[in-house]
Amino acid sequence: MAVRLLSKIRLVPELRGATYSSSAAPAQLSDFDAQHKTPVIRKQKLIPVAQYGGRHAVTMLPGGGIGPEVMGYVRDIFKYIGAPVDFEVVDIDPTVDNDEDVQYAITTIKRNGVGLKGNIETKSEAAYVTSRNVALRNELDMYAYVLNCKSFPGIPTRHKDIDVVIIRQNTEGEYAMLEHESVYGVIESMKVVTATNSERVCRFAFEFAKRNGRKKVTTVHKANIMKLSDGLFLETSRRIARDEYPEIEHNDMIIDNCCMQLVAKPHQFDVMLMTNLYGSIVSNVVCGLLGGAGLLSGRNYGDHYAVFEPGTRNTGTAIAGKNIANPIAMINASVDMLEHLGHHYHADLIRRAVAKTINVDRVLTPDVGGTASSTDVVTNIMENMGNMARENDDAAVVFGKSFIPYC
Amino acid sequence: MAARIIRKIVPAGRAGAAQYSTGVRKVTLIPGHGIGPEITVAVQKIFEAAKVPIEWDEVDVTAVRGPDGKFGIPQKAIDSVNANKIGLKGPLMTPVGKGYRSLNLALRKEFDLYANVRPCKSLEGIKTLYDNVDVVTIRENTEGEYSGIEHEIVDGVVQSIKLITEEASKRVAEFAFQFAQDNKRKKVTAVHKANIMRMSDGLFLRCCRDLATKYPGVTFEERYLDTVCLNMVQDPSKFDVLVMPNLYGDIMSDMCSGLIGGLGLTPSGNIGKNGALFESVHGTAPDIAGKDMANPTALLLSAIMMLRHLQLNDHADMIQNACYQTLREGKSLTGDLGGTGKCSEYTNAIISKLN
Numbered sequence: 211m212a213v214r215l216l217s218k219i220r221l222v223p224e225l226r227g228a229t230y231s232s233s234a235a236p237a238q239l240s241d242f243d244a245q246h247k248t249p250v251i252r253k254q255k256l257i258p259v260a261q262y263g264g265r266h267a268v269t270m271l272p273g274g275g276i277g278p279e280v281m282g283y284v285r286d287i288f289k290y291i292g293a294p295v296d297f298e299v300v301d302i303d304p305t306v307d308n309d310e311d312v313q314y315a316i317t318t319i320k321r322n323g324v325g326l327k328g329n330i331e332t333k334s335e336a337a338y339v340t341s342r343n344v345a346l347r348n349e350l351d352m353y354a355y356v357l358n359c360k361s362f363p364g365i366p367t368r369h370k371d372i373d374v375v376i377i378r379q380n381t382e383g384e385y386a387m388l389e390h391e392s393v394y395g396v397i398e399s400m401k402v403v404t405a406t407n408s409e410r411v412c413r414f415a416f417e418f419a420k421r422n423g424r425k426k427v428t429t430v431h432k433a434n435i436m437k438l439s440d441g442l443f444l445e446t447s448r449r450i451a452r453d454e455y456p457e458i459e460h461n462d463m464i465i466d467n468c469c470m471q472l473v474a475k476p477h478q479f480d481v482m483l484m485t486n487l488y489g490s491i492v493s494n495v496v497c498g499l500l501g502g503a504g505l506l507s508g509r510n511y512g513d514h515y516a517v518f519e520p521g522t523r524n525t526g527t528a529i530a531g532k533n534i535a536n537p538i539a540m541i542n543a544s545v546d547m548l549e550h551l552g553h554h555y556h557a558d559l560i561r562r563a564v565a566k567t568i569n570v571d572r573v574l575t576p577d578v579g580g581t582a583s584s585t586d587v588v589t590n591i592m593e594n595m596g597n598m599a600r601e602n603d604d605a606a607v608v609f610g611k612s613f614i615p616y617c
Numbered sequence: 618m619a620a621r622i623i624r625k626i627v628p629a630g631r632a633g634a635a636q637y638s639t640g641v642r643k644v645t646l647i648p649g650h651g652i653g654p655e656i657t658v659a660v661q662k663i664f665e666a667a668k669v670p671i672e673w674d675e676v677d678v679t680a681v682r683g684p685d686g687k688f689g690i691p692q693k694a695i696d697s698v699n700a701n702k703i704g705l706k707g708p709l710m711t712p713v714g715k716g717y718r719s720l721n722l723a724l725r726k727e728f729d730l731y732a733n734v735r736p737c738k739s740l741e742g743i744k745t746l747y748d749n750v751d752v753v754t755i756r757e758n759t760e761g762e763y764s765g766i767e768h769e770i771v772d773g774v775v776q777s778i779k780l781i782t783e784e785a786s787k788r789v790a791e792f793a794f795q796f797a798q799d800n801k802r803k804k805v806t807a808v809h810k811a812n813i814m815r816m817s818d819g820l821f822l823r824c825c826r827d828l829a830t831k832y833p834g835v836t837f838e839e840r841y842l843d844t845v846c847l848n849m850v851q852d853p854s855k856f857d858v859l860v861m862p863n864l865y866g867d868i869m870s871d872m873c874s875g876l877i878g879g880l881g882l883t884p885s886g887n888i889g890k891n892g893a894l895f896e897s898v899h900g901t902a903p904d905i906a907g908k909d910m911a912n913p914t915a916l917l918l919s920a921i922m923m924l925r926h927l928q929l930n931d932h933a934d935m936i937q938n939a940c941y942q943t944l945r946e947g948k949s950l951t952g953d954l955g956g957t958g959k960c961s962e963y964t965n966a967i968i969s970k971l972n
Contacts, residue, residue, distance in 0.1 A: 222751050240857075264634050332812065341812055341813055344813065368746040368747070369746070384762075384779075384813070384814070387813065387814075387815075389814065389815065389816040389817055390816070391816060394783075395782055395783030395784065395820075396780070396782045396783070397780070397781045397782070397816045397817045397820050398778050398779070398780055398817075399778070399779040399780075399781070399814050399817040400777070400778060400779075401762070401776070401777040401778070402774065402775070402776055403774075403775045403776075403777070404773055404774045404775070405772075405773030405774070406773060430960070432825045432864075435763050435765070436761075436762070436763075436767060436777050437767065438767035438769060438775045438906075439767055439776070439777040442775050459908065465868055466728065466867050466868050466869075466870075466871035466872075467871065468870055469871055469872040469875065470871045470872060470874065470875030470879065470880070471875070472875075473746075473747075473850055473872060473875040473876055474745070474746075474875050474879070487810075487864075490842070490843050491842065491843065491846050491868055493843075494843040494844075494846040495846045495847075495850055495872070496848040497847060498846065498847040498848065498849070498850035498851045499850050501851075502847070502851060503847055507929075520846060522843060524843075524844070557913060
């Protein structure tokens with residue numbers, strides 16, 4: 211009892227010191243001015259980050275398609291091992307045109323600092339409605355997207371032992387969503403590339419490479435045709451490579467050549483750095499090489515917030531509700547989230563269990579060549595987790611109870 | 618007056634096409650740089666052996682400084698292609714640096730070539746990780762992301778404009794469906810990113826949808842670019858004909874050619890309003906230029922495409938069979954395909970199989 215009292219005192223937030231998400235708050239600008247006069251500044255509002263009793267609160271955005279069901283599996287797994295994470299679920303209604311749901315979701319992510327998200331559908335095809343996923347990323351200024359692509363030995367693929375990290379600029383580039391119809395039948399779509407954003411993501415990439423022991427960074431671009439925009443991105447990456455990270459090898463490749471090399475010889479790549487659209491293409495190509503959209507998870511990083519999601523951002527509407535969706539992507543995303551929050555024990559446990567399910571037990575869903583259903587895969591993972599935890603004879607993991615004294 | 622009546626009874630042949638009374642077609646030949654001259658000679662030899670009724674009109678497109686100070690294609694080349702309407706081009710090298718527009722782009726703009734067709738078919742004898750690939754990528758060639766309209770609005774903020782017009786989208790969509798129909802293809806897939814670029818890709822998609830109704834024999838589907846990329850590397854047999862705007866087309870066509878063995882084996886044709894230009898899309902390979910080591914397969918396959926365009930299908934089939942047979946045998950393959958043969962040996966092997 212004394213232990214319990216002591217642990218409770220240690221974890222009271224006031225004693226820890228509440229942290230506020232620090233971000234620049236410029237002078238009050240109307241939305242029109244913010245867009246037209248200062249295209250680079252984003253309005254950020256100060257909200258304190260929530261931390262209650264050692265447990266983290268995480269926003270959960272199930273999204274559409276297979277989102278709700280795989281989120282359910284993630285919750286089941288977390289409950290099974292007692293991971294100290296509370297989910298705050300925000301459902302976004304795809305049929306409604308207004309932005310209220312999205313704004314509320316953004317507010318919760320600002321409050322919690324971390325989010326776990328499926329792919330949000332934007333049913334409306336009208337030109338003035340921005341894609342909800344894009345709106346979320348831009349508002350939270352999550353400028354870097356990291357996709358860690360490592361081959362699974364248990365999945366039959368044409369290429370083996372691929373280990374590539376894709377770092378993609380997440381907020382601007384071709385996804386600026388600034389389009390207009392000058393005259394009937396003539397449409398212009400702007401691709402915006404700024405020096406500040408390019409620099410931030412390039413520096414992020416090199417720092418990532420340095421901290422994770424990666425040897426080479428490849429910038430993927432099309433600067434022979436788009437000389438100013440991709441040229442700016444390329445020059446920025448070259449400058450940062452030369453001036454700040456001379457120990458990391460840097461080269462560049464044109465996107466079409468890169469795609470050709472990826473399907474023939476993917477082992478020449480280590481860390482790949484690129485703008486938004488090329489990132490989408492390359493990440494889908496690499497996910498395809500590794501066995502499909504259901505396996506990898508991606509991380510959106512900003513200066514203050516992080517959101518984790520399945521790597522290829524698919525809604526999977528065609529397979530929703532049929533119990534054949536691959537839950538691995540979302541489970542991997544939740545593992546990334548636990549790592550980010552510092553709950554390494556639980557993250558490691560789930561990761562090892564998933565690895566055993568895929569590589570040893572070979573319980574796989576149809577999209578990667580197996581015959582199991584989603585629930586079979588999840589049951590197998592939970593079984594593995596149980597066995598592994600019991601092997602370690604771990605008193606820290608109390609099954610069925612949701613409070614863990616966390617130091 | 619008698620002349621006018623006779624002209625009406627006797628058809629004049631394709632308008633503007635230079636034709637001799639013997640039925641020989643005149644074709645502009647652009648050898649290009651690097652290995653260009655060698656491979657064009659190889660193709661010419663094969664065509665001569667196959668007795669193809671074509672006369673070559675060789676021109677040089679090395680950039681010359683025009684009266685406005687900018688480098689451009691010499692007038693002689695422009696006149697030649699305008700007269701002949703059909704061209705075969707080897708690899709061109711664009712000098713790096715400001716002031717030189719990409720020569721490839723200049724040719725495209727000059728001759729209003731609006732659709733780029735790249736059939737990617739697995740070749741027997743060339744083993745890649747992907748079998749039975751049979752995809753045709755049709756790419757809009759004039760606008761889109763490659764319109765070259767870029768500017769720096771303020772210091773550190775660059776804007777590049779992607780232009781999509783209804784006219785160009787309709788043209789390329791029409792060509793795609795017509796191509797599918799003519800070549801007995803079953804499905805046309807429009808590749809887009811209309812969830813993000815709603816207005817621009819939305820317009821492209823609408824044009825494709827409208828034209829799909831006019832070709833009921835061909836199935837039409839629309840897919841997001843990322844889904845196509847994902848599925849293409851897993852199972853290329855899901856796709857048949859792909860039609861898309863400029864940038865996506867560039868990337869997808871190169872990726873598809875990577876699936877069958879690279880740019881050294883992929884033919885390519887550019888179709889325009891008043892003519893067509895067929896080319897090899899690989900580089901100039903200056904390191905092996907002049908050493909009789911080059912692989913003429915890409916240019917040969919493009920030339921075969923040209924023959925089909927000219928409706929000389931018998932000759933096309935004959936040369937194509939000879940080429941496939943040589944590749945299947947694998948005896949005189951050039952260095953890039955893993956063999957040790959010389960370019961001339963390879964050419965002679967193909968000629969020996971023509972019958």
